[in-house]
Amino acid sequence: MNPINPTNPTNLTDPTNDSFSTKLVVLDMAGTTVADGGLVERAFSAAAERLGVEPGSADHAAKLDYVRATMGESKISVFRHLFGDEAKARQANAAFEEAYGGLVDAGHIAPVPGARATIEQLRSDGRRVVLTTGFARVTQDAILDALGWQGLVELTLCPADAGGRGRPYPDMVLAALLRTGAADGVREIAVAGDTSYDMLSGVRSGAGVVAGVLTGAHDREQLLAHGATHVIGSVAELPGLLAGPPAREGR
Numbered sequence: 001m002n003p004i005n006p007t008n009p010t011n012l013t014d015p016t017n018d019s020f021s022t023k024l025v026v027l028d029m030a031g032t033t034v035a036d037g038g039l040v041e042r043a044f045s046a047a048a049e050r051l052g053v054e055p056g057s058a059d060h061a062a063k064l065d066y067v068r069a070t071m072g073e074s075k076i077s078v079f080r081h082l083f084g085d086e087a088k089a090r091q092a093n094a095a096f097e098e099a100y101g102g103l104v105d106a107g108h109i110a111p112v113p114g115a116r117a118t119i120e121q122l123r124s125d126g127r128r129v130v131l132t133t134g135f136a137r138v139t140q141d142a143i144l145d146a147l148g149w150q151g152l153v154e155l156t157l158c159p160a161d162a163g164g165r166g167r168p169y170p171d172m173v174l175a176a177l178l179r180t181g182a183a184d185g186v187r188e189i190a191v192a193g194d195t196s197y198d199m200l201s202g203v204r205s206g207a208g209v210v211a212g213v214l215t216g217a218h219d220r221e222q223l224l225a226h227g228a229t230h231v232i233g234s235v236a237e238l239p240g241l242l243a244g245p246p247a248r249e250g251r
């Protein structure tokens with residue numbers, strides 16, 4: 001595997017030339033650029049209680065384990081799995097969004113240290129940046145409003161903006177490319193996130209860089225096991241990583 005190099009014109013004609021430069025950066029929000037301090041779990045507990053799942057019960061613990069393992073997935077998908085029928089899933093999702101939004105409005109979120117400056121650095125390096133989430137749009141907007149981040153990047157995407165599947169499918173990453181036209185191909189995309197599902201979505205999209213960060217839900221081993229090409233301490237290390245040439249980590 002070649003290091004990440006500046007654009008080489010031969011890229012366009014030589015299919016064996018694997019060097020590329022990153023032109024589009026797709027960043028996850030909660031756990032990657034936004035520190036939410038476990039709000040997902042608190043909001044989940046509120047939603048579960050609304051549906052009669054008692055805190056402290058074995059059922060609650062099992063469902064919470066599932067929520068942790070699937071962190072990053074479209075939340076409505078998680079609730080469909082947990083509660084079976086569509087009406088209950090929607091009820092749970094509405095309760096979750098309401099609880100999470102209330103916690104956001106109460107000031108319980110903050111940027112991951114350096115995240116805003118990192119995004120600005122990536123953009124001043126000539127890269128385009130898109131923010132993605134597994135939350136619904138109303139929650140995504142509540143987070144962006146709370147942080148004063150509306151307008152920080154040119155495009156933000158939630159699962160419904162990309163056909164509804166969310167992660168671990170590559171759809172939001174591919175939608176970011178299609179909507180922005182920011183790169184000539186998928187190898188020029190870098191995906192960064194804190195969960196296994198972020199890594200899978202990056203791998204499945206064909207992104208040249210799939211970077212796991214250690215500020216969120218999953219650890220180095222989990223990130224590597226799901227296809228991370230690199231693991232970094234936080235998103236603040238991403239501009240340096242993309243300036244390369246970094247050694248690729250083993251799959």
Ligand SMILES: [Mg+2]
Binds near residue numbers: 030031032071216
């Ligand atoms: Mg995340």
